[in-house]
Amino acid sequence: MRIVSLVPSATELLFALGLDSEVIAVTHECDHPPAALALPKVTRDALPSGLSAGQIDAAVRARTQHGEAIYELDEQALQRLQPDLIVTQALCAVCAVSYEDVRAIADRIESRPRVISLDPHTLGEVLGDVRTLAEATGRRDAGVDLIADASARIDRVRLAVRGKQPLKVAALEWLDPVYVAGHWTPQLIEYAGGFDVLGLAGEPSERRDWDEVAAAEPDVVIVMPCGYDAPRAREEALAHAERLAALGAGEVVAVDASAYFSRPGPRLVDGLELMAHILHPDAVPSAPSEPLTVEL
Incomplete structure (x- = not known):
């Protein structure tokens, strides 16, 4: 399977599921694990570099109010890569390429890739996304193991602080x-x-x-x-x-x-x-x- 990740969190999850050899491209912000840095990038910032926090907020507001994207997607690169699966999100307009843009471009790619949008709001939904992506990529057992390990670590923390003010x-x-x-x-x-x-x-x-x-x-x-x-x-x-x-x-x-x-x-x-x-x-x-x- 040829997979493109358009979200840093999805890139981390794909690697955690053992799919590193099948990930063929990522975003310019995907920096973990380190191996992701070597992969081709299919996005870029639409905002200029060097802005302060206040300037970033103002620029994001201005662009979103005008329906303009914060990130740009390289459609020509995607056409060359011919992915089978694109993983994106629609949760936050500031965090990734617009889902609508991704969907429209995917429809124009000859390989007609499947698009999965991961949009968790809670920790439980994050773990649910592990299951969703594991099922979609044939890594069900790896997903079960990843969820079990995460759940055990969560339980250990909750037990450790039980009774604390x-x-x-x-x-x-x-x-x-x-x-x-x-x-x-x-x-x-x-x-x-x-x-x-x-x-x-x-x-x-x-x-x-x-x-x-x-x-x-x-x-x-x-x-x-x-x-x-x-x-x-x-x-x-x-x-x-x-x-x-x-x-x-x-x-x-x-x-x-x-x-x-x-x-x-x-x-x-x-x-x-x-x-x-x-x-x-x-x-x-x-x-x-x-x-x-x-x-x-």
Whole structure:
């Protein structure tokens, strides 16, 4: 099978299912596992490089309001590749090529590839997508094993923090303007022994203002700008140090959202372990990555 992945989380899942030899192209943002970096790229940014967080938000708003895409798909490359399967998403217009564009292009490709859209809103739906993709690619047993392993790790974290006093958490997915994380992130916080004071499980990320965040009186603030790694997240936090300090939280940490929270793929379980380590390090003493403390 010849597979093109148009979503970084799908690329990670395809590799986790043992399909690396069948993935023939990916997006320009697919950076995990490292082997994905060597594959042909069939997308590119429509936004100019070097924009600040506020400029990115403004540019995204302007383009989406005019029905313009954030990413561009290389139709000629797809025509040459003649894939059998294209994996995409319609969950977030900011995260990938428009589903409608993908569907239209697929209809023009001679191989008439099947298009699968993975659009999870919760952690359970993320695991459901593992089953969907495993069935579509003939990797049912690998999918069963992947789900079983993820479920066991989730249960271990929940057991480790059982009985702990839940900490009030504000998960900030963007700082200029402020967005609070939604979808699966509030679940990760709950399973890790916390209580999300702003986000709602299964609902989209939502724009708020700094006064609303302060009124929620979080114990811990997790700075997780969508698509940024931990050092870049820490830079964003320091740029808004005065605002963050005014929240009165006991701890502010920056994390690698791109790896562990933004993408609905296998590494969300790593994100859960990281979140539990942040909130209850005595119960979960190790994590896949160390968060960066933000000194305000």
